[in-house]
Amino acid sequence: MKNAIAIGTLSACLALPVGAQAQEYTLRIQSLFAEASLPGQNLLQFYDDIEVMSGGRIKVEPFFSSAVVKSPETFDAVINGILDGDTTQPSYQVGKDTAFQFVGDPMGGYDTPWQMYAWLYEAGGLEMARELYAEYGMFLVGWWVHGPESLSSSKPLASVEDLKGWKFRSPPGMETDIFANLGASPVVMDFTEIFTAMESGVIDGADASNLSVNKSLGIYDVVDHATYPGFHSMPADHFAMRLEQWESFPDDIKRIIEVAWEKLSFRDSLSGEVAIAMTANELREAGKTLHAWSLEDRKAFREGAVKAWDTYADSDRAKAIVASQKDFMTQIGLIGDGQ
Known part of the structure; x- marks a missing residue:
């Protein structure tokens, strides 16, 4: 029995990347949302996902409702090492570069979250955005889009x-x-x-x-x-981390966080879409007019x-991101002759 336990333990250790066996990471991540909100609950699932998938090597100390610093200050708090992760709004940082507006909310541009994700993941948007974030010592993991506003x-x-x-x-x-x-x-x-x-x-x-x-x-x-x-x-909130810290992660930790974030973002958009549609039905039944x-x-x-x-x-950089989005919107028929 002792030999079996020893062999199992050794196998588990060998399954981890070299040098990663003893390395653990505790990430202090701030959100502007309340813990009880739909995005807050989706974030908790993301935190659980990365802890489970990493075998407990990643743990998160979550801060909801901007408990550590004000929401617009979260980005700089991560840069300065007060926090490790920022899940607030890119457009809070337009004072640094107006390009953050078009990463955070290209107003009037897209009809659905899926079109926004398509620019990010299919049209080179993620690479352009990451170059912007890197200028400030930050790494953009990805977006999450809660749905069109009314x-x-x-x-x-x-x-x-x-x-x-x-x-x-x-x-x-x-x-x-x-x-x-x-x-x-x-x-x-x-x-x-x-x-x-x-x-x-x-x-x-x-x-x-x-x-x-x-x-x-x-x-x-x-x-x-x-x-x-x-x-x-249709604002896209971001998940951004300090670039130096991100680059210190082994490849498997990076991949776990990126894949889990894509799951979180898509599931959040899906659950948000359902909630909005149900609310629309409730408002109609209450005699409100939806235009x-x-x-x-x-x-x-x-x-x-x-x-x-x-x-x-x-x-x-803002002009380049705008040009990229306009080109993509033309390709999918949102602007130009295809409208």
């Missing part, structure tokens, strides 16, 4: 014409230019102020998040209209968005 409004938003004069909450940055060019009146305010501003009539509507999140915020307790399916914004824009209106919005891209992309 505009919420106290009045109908059935077409691009309905944007004219529409006063709504907007996050700062490129979005304000896109909507202002289409006749809307964006008002930049914090996410936490949305409900009160809509309830008091200070604004007519808001760009907050997808239907499910909007419903959880109570937005549809005060307004009756929303765009669905969403089209104007599906025509192909012509979506084309008009996308054309306006792409024009804003060209103005906003003010660095060589």
Whole structure:
């Protein structure tokens, strides 16, 4: 019996890469999401996956709801060694390079998460994005796309014409230019102020998040209209790590993390799609009106968005990423004659 145990232990050790037997990694990873949220639960599954697949060599110390530093500060906290992983928004880093906007949310560009993943994995996007991250000592493991967001409004938003004069909450940055060019009146305010501003009539509507999140915020307790399916914004959050640390991992650890992240991202998009569709059905049953824009209106919005891209992309790397996405969108018929 003792010989059998000894042989089994030896076999397990020999199955590991040379030099990896005693090496363990504890990763401190911060997310902006709450642990109980759907993305939070999906992250916990990812952490469990990499621990199990690595035979316990990878362990994660998770921090939810931006418990260590504010969400926009997570990236720099990883660079400085305070944290080991960042699962927040690339567009928080546009002050470093506007290219991060087009890695984080090429607004108005894509209809589905799968089109965004296709640019990343099939059209050279991942390589371009990793070069951008490397400039700041970071490594981009990958994206996760939670689904298209919806505009919420106290009045109908059935077409691009309905944007004219529409006063709504907007996050700062490129979005304000896109909507202002289409006749809307964006008002930049914090996410936490949305409900009160809509309830008091200070604004007519808001760009907050997808239907499910909007419903959880109570937005549809005060307004009756929303765009669905969403089209104007579909943020991709990232998983980024310090480049020096990533390069210190043996190849099997790198592969485990990358493969598990692809599983997490695709499953998160799938579960998000289901949740959004179920919410849409609930809202219809509650008497709310969901406005599906025509192909012509979506084309008009996308054309306006792409024009804003060209103005906003003010660095060589941003211009290259925009050119790559426009070329890919043309190939799959989202812009150009194929629309």
